[in-house]
Amino acid sequence: MNDYNISRTNSNLNKPKRKQYQIAPLTEVLDQLTSIVSFSDITFDDCKKQLTQILELMGAVDQSVIIGITDTAGRIIYANDMFCQITKYTREELIGRNHRILKSDYHDNLFFKNMWDTIVAGEKWEGEIKNKAKDGTHYWVKTTIVPILNNEGKPFMYISIRSEITEGKKAQEQLYSALQEEYRQTVSALDTIIFKVKKNTDGKMYFTLFAGKLAEKLDYSNEDFHHKTAEQVFDKKDADYLYQQFHLAFSNKKVNFKLHIKGKTLFISLSPIVLDDVVVEIVGNVSDITELEKAHETINDMAYHDVVTDLPNQRLFNNDLDKKFRKVQKRTEPFGILCLKINGFTKTNELLGHEVGEKLVCSISTTLKKVVQSFGVLYRSEGSRFLIITKTIESPDQLKDFAEIIQKEISKIQQIDNHEIRLTSNIGASAYPECGNDPQQLVKSAYIALNYSRYKAFCNYKYYTMEVHNYYQENELLEQALKHAIENHELSLHYQPKVDIKHNRIIGAEALIRWNSPQLGSVSPAKFIPLAEETGLIFALGEWVLQEACRQNMEWISMGYSPLKVAVNISPLELQHSMFIPKLQNILERTGLDPKYLEIEITENSIMNDQEESIEIIKKLRDLGVTVAIDDFGTGYSSLSYLKKFPVNSLKIDQCFIKDVMQTPSDAQLVIGMINIAHVFGLEVVAEGVETLEVADFLKSYHCEQVQGYYYSKPIPADRFEEKFLIMAHASL
Ligand code: C2E
Ligand code: MG
Ligand code: MG
DSSP states (O other), X not given: OOHHHHHHHHHOTTSOHHHHHHHHHHHHHHHHHHHHSOOSSSOHHHHHHHHHHHHXXXXXXXXXXXXXXXXXXXXXXXXXXXXXXXXXXOHHHHTTSBGGGGBOSOSOHHHHHHHHHHHHTTOOEXXXXXXXXXXXXXXXXXXXXXXXXXXXXXXXXXXXXXXXXXXXXXXXXXXXXXHHHHHHHHHHTSSSEEEEEEEOTTOOEEEEEEESHHHHHTTOOHHHHTTOOHXXXXXXXXXXXXXXXXXXXXXXXXXXXXXXXXXXXXXXEEEEEEETTEEEEEEEEEEEOHHHHHHHHHHHHHHHBOTTTOOBBHHHHHHHHHHHHHHHHHHOOOEEEEEEEEESHHHHHHHHOHHHHHHHHHHHHHHHHHHHTTTEEEEXXXXXXXXXXXXXXXXXXXXXXXXXXXXXXHHSOEEETTXXXXXXXXXXXXXXXXXXXXXXXXXXXXXXXXXXXXXXXXXXXXXXXXXXXXXHHHHHHHHHHHHHHHHTTOEEEEEEEEEETTTTEEEEEEEEEEEEETTTEEXXXXXHHHHHHHHTTHHHHHHHHHHHHHHHHHHHHHTTOOOXXXXXXXXXXXXXXXXXXXXXXXXXXXXXXXXXXXXXXXXHHHHHTTHHHHHHHHHHHHHHTOEEEEEEETSSOOOTHHHHHSOOXXXXXXXXXXXXXXXXHHHHHHHHHHHXXXXXXTOEXXXXXXXXXXXXXXXXXXXXXXXXXXXTOOOEEHHHHIIIIITTTTSOO
16 A cells, blocks of 8 residues: 555545545645654655555554554544544544543553653553543553654654453452452451552652551541541641651661550551562551550569659669769769668568558658759669769768758658657768769769768768778778688687686686688787678678587587586677577577577667667577676666666676776776666676776675686687686686
């Protein structure tokens, strides 16, 4: 077929309709092409030649095929009958109009861009397009667009060959929506929310699904979200945040985040769906983690707060102090740490029960919290220990003022149920930067100062100084050596005789501990006993002393010597320990010693701290058959009224009164007074530190029953004591 044939065919009205329809418009196409196409690069003949070939092609296709031709600007320059029929436009209405009039808005801009990019590049494009007919109805066409190229290989028009696939598409859409519905129903049954988000070419992100039981709970419906943007369904702040997360997911990242909506904490995870390396949509999964968060908060709260008092605990203290340090080191602001130890909780628990004890701790904590908040934060470290981090201070002296405020509050009588309880306290303090450049050092300094304050008489507040530091270092050394001493049997007992002055005979002995250290030499008990008390080593040490003294005495008795009463010194801490009596009983049973051959020496101060409790303990000792003496009488509280209350057997007048009794008349008067008072209360009197015969005679003349001192013997090892005093037991002294 050639161009001549075209016109000829066009004029032949008897030819089948199909040919007429195709040829007539094609001649018009040629006319139009002359007006709209620049033929600078193509000759009209060339064009005709090509069109003839196309016509041949068209002749080969069936009448049912929709054919259209557009120019490079997208204007329709040819439409066959089927084209008119499906678009419901007349040919006149179509020719010269841009193909855009058929656009249905179903496809996004990217779709058309791809199509144009392909055909402009001279490539054939194939695809399925949903178009809009003149009456607004939609139809689907399977489309092939063939670019017609000039000599230089550039397209100068495009022929589209389409066949209608609306029915098939409808069926497909129905299937798709049925599947969607089934998917939605499945999703609706889940306790979570599943949502999907798509993005159009303008970058607009919109929901295509939002379903699940959680959605219902939150009063959201799939319809509310369908094709809506986040902004349309959430408030601006949440929507903005969601957009940020959606963006990340669209950049092919798996995203997890939390969102607080309608009083719920939601955990959202976004998964990108990738097709041909492009994220085509994102699927979100939303879980309600409100309860989990609450549980988490409670656990967190429990982890950082004391359960009894609800005060911040040691862990929070550590965190806060670390934070403070980080802050402080930038600005170098001085501040302080106070370590507070409240005395009296344990006894309250033991005497009045845990319920009262707990109320007491809570009550004092609440009061202290209020008092402390003006200058710092209060933490409960453990039991009776509290910590305070102060605000910025001008000088470490200020810490003393804070301590005073605290101690004043603690010293007030606490009224719990019907009980009036009086507490005491000790405070150790340290200041940044003077006492430490890191949290650990600063806290350690405050604790060292606290210990110093606890073990020095008349000291209830101490700031960390060089004196405290030296004391600590010396004690550290000693403590290590003492631990070693207990384990390595460096300890021994020496015995000093107690003499019945009237009959001039030995009636007992006091067991006194000795420590001969390979590194430190002989260390005085006056030095290591307080240290043992401070470090808790006293319990092991004291048990050993009791055991050894009882064993030794039993051995002497078993050897047939006249039985003597051996006295053992018991520290206040040991005495007040709940296991003291059971342990003593056990030792007596183990060694087989008759309790009447054991005396317990306790100091005035140890019983004065808690009189009621001490009375109970002494009673228990007496019930066991053990006798009790008050040691160092006259050096402590010296309240004579307690003598009436405490069921003790004897008083030991401290050697400081005896030493100068002959030279100092006031001491002599005091000693005479003490002997008389003891007798009034029916107690025996023992005078310590008797070094001369005159003193012994003086005491004898005032009816002091027993004496002890270097005049008779220094404390000596067991074997020497045996030799010197037991073998010669009945020998005259
Ligand atoms: P204390 O119980 O009052 O013991 C008497 C102290 O006076 C002993 O000192 C003894 O050696 C010393 N002494 C006895 N007669 C004289 C004398 O005529 N002149 C002088 N200047 N001193 C005399 P020591 O053995 O150094 O003990 C000191 C303190 O250590 C004891 O005082 C006691 O409180 C404590 N202690 C000793 N052994 C133990 C023990 O096993 N357990 C406990 N908890 N404390 C102990
Ligand atoms: Mg003693
Ligand atoms: Mg004494």
